[in-house]
Amino acid sequence: MTPDEIFESYIKPYSQGCCMHYSILQPEMQYFQHEYGLISYIKKYGCYFVLADPIFKYSEKEFRVELIKKFLNKYNRVSFVQISKQFAELLNDEFNYYSTQIGNERLINIQKWKISGKRKQVIRTSCNQVAKNEINILESPLENGFDTISSNWLRTRQVKKREIKFLIRTHPYFEIDTRTFCAYDSDGNLMAYIIFDPIFENGRCVGYVPDISRSSAKFKQGIFYAIMVEAIKKFKNEGFEYLNLGLSPLILNSNSKSFESEKLRSIFKIIRKYGAKMYNYNGINYTKSRFIDESAKEKEGVTNPVYFCHKSPLPLFKITAVFKASNVI
Template sequence: MMNGTSLFLGESQEDIASERDARLRHFLGRHGRGCMAYSTLQPGLEYFIHDALGYLAYLPLHHPLFAPGRLHVVIGDPIAAPADYEALLDAYLAAPGAAATVFLEIGAAFADILARRGLPVNEMGIEWEIDLPAFDSDLRGPAFAHLRRWRNKARKEGVEVAEGRITDLDADELIALSRQWLQRKGGHEFIGLNRPLLLENEPDARYFWATREGRLLSLAIFDPLYRDGQVIGYLHNLSRTLAEAPHGTNDLIVLEAIRRFQAEGREVLSLGLSPFAEVENGPYPHRAYLTGLFRFMFRHCPFIYPFQGNYFHKDKYRGRSFKVYLASVPALNLYRVLGVFKALKVF
């Protein structure tokens, strides 16, 4: 782990981890507005922490072909004030142990900084957000026809939604639900871009689930989005749904969560990333072959991920969308792109 400050000799590993986690949560509570922010706490990540500015979270990779030295895959924007992005980047690049680094799913503010430094910056998809105060939870009008139909079908088939702690649910039932879901999705999770399912209550996360006649059909986890120490909204981070659940079950959960978040005065619900959707050449100098690769994967690689289905479904919520990017120091090459896929466990 790289750090912006040293740790005292004689501290136990538990003390070091506790100190690190406290520092991470301090910055997260102040600057964790991005949809990937809470995911920086997931297991398996390492960190560069600067006491005054914030931190970067990354997946490390050692691989004889794709990362013969070392590769860091940074997850999302820096957890820092945007005005401090550049200073934090400089501190990271100057730190001992710095490695080839790919910045994944970053917003325009950080992409601008990297592009000004002469680095190619490629579009990698779009993120979706719902303005909660403006969202019509009654789903009136033709724009919400799909959502209305899905919601109504689940209701008619007796699906009920509840919120509580994840520990209120039976752990064996949750494990079976998750295992069945993963088997339908290729047998494993992509790490990094999605937090794994943890069978414990996590600070400020919200847990909703659907049942029918007492049987667990679906679980959805919503991660907090922070600004200045306050939870201003949530990311719909994780869903697990049985194959035999009525169509629309997960949407019924999301719509019930929206209704509750609106009543609490929250500002935004993020639906997260649609990978490789609407990828264009973009406003920055970029690698044209990556644009072509991402477009091809979006259209022709559902066996890796349901790219088009993800995009179609999130679009039906009629939220706002905005581009997200990836870049690399040094500049991206094909081996480094394959290294990113390896770090994310795409293959």
């Protein structure tokens, strides 16, 4: 099936709020189709990696179990990457999978979100500097001058000249229904941009996830924050429900669940502590955490765990394969 067919036949009508379903349209993805739904996966180094929750056509548990059973009967050495707690529990209950947290997702309640609060001081500073420097932030659906900004941005990363893929989609490959917000300096030059992927639930778009973001190193106050604020304002006026900030990798809850592998959790903690040269785990988490104060009386959002599901208690080869498939190593 083509990306257009997957998008129209599965994601739009049957996705239930999964922010990763737009990313299953990446060119390397393969698809397992069944009358009960769709499973997206890649094959790397003799292993099969399912990306995101399957798209189920029916909510009843027996149909979901049957879809997974059919897939596992056809393929072996299967792991599931970036999946929800609900699906992780299903895999553990029905198929004896370990389900180990790999990070979390923060969901902003757009209709309740405000820019006030101590935690959001860095966001307000960014917005003030944007106004002071006469930077204009616009939704620019026809903008395509991204190459220079993107290549310059990549040179500032810990891992230069190597863009993450699979776990994070690359641009462009399929841009139907995405939203693009751009920042321009006083001379009209593009300084930064964020591309938001749509999130569908019950057949309609309910929110977005900022999947692709790039910025010029010339602006030191975090222009990402200011673009996000403008996008949130517009999405709020349009009546959308939430903004999913996407995965903060290797940010783990303090208490593990019974279905998690303690051995793998320990490995993830070591990677986070010593793997900063590969990926800025703590910096990404800091940026996303500025948007939600979970201790506030009026809840502006929630944080949900995200899981990696695996058969053996310490799947080191498969973790390495995921990192290689994602271009991290």
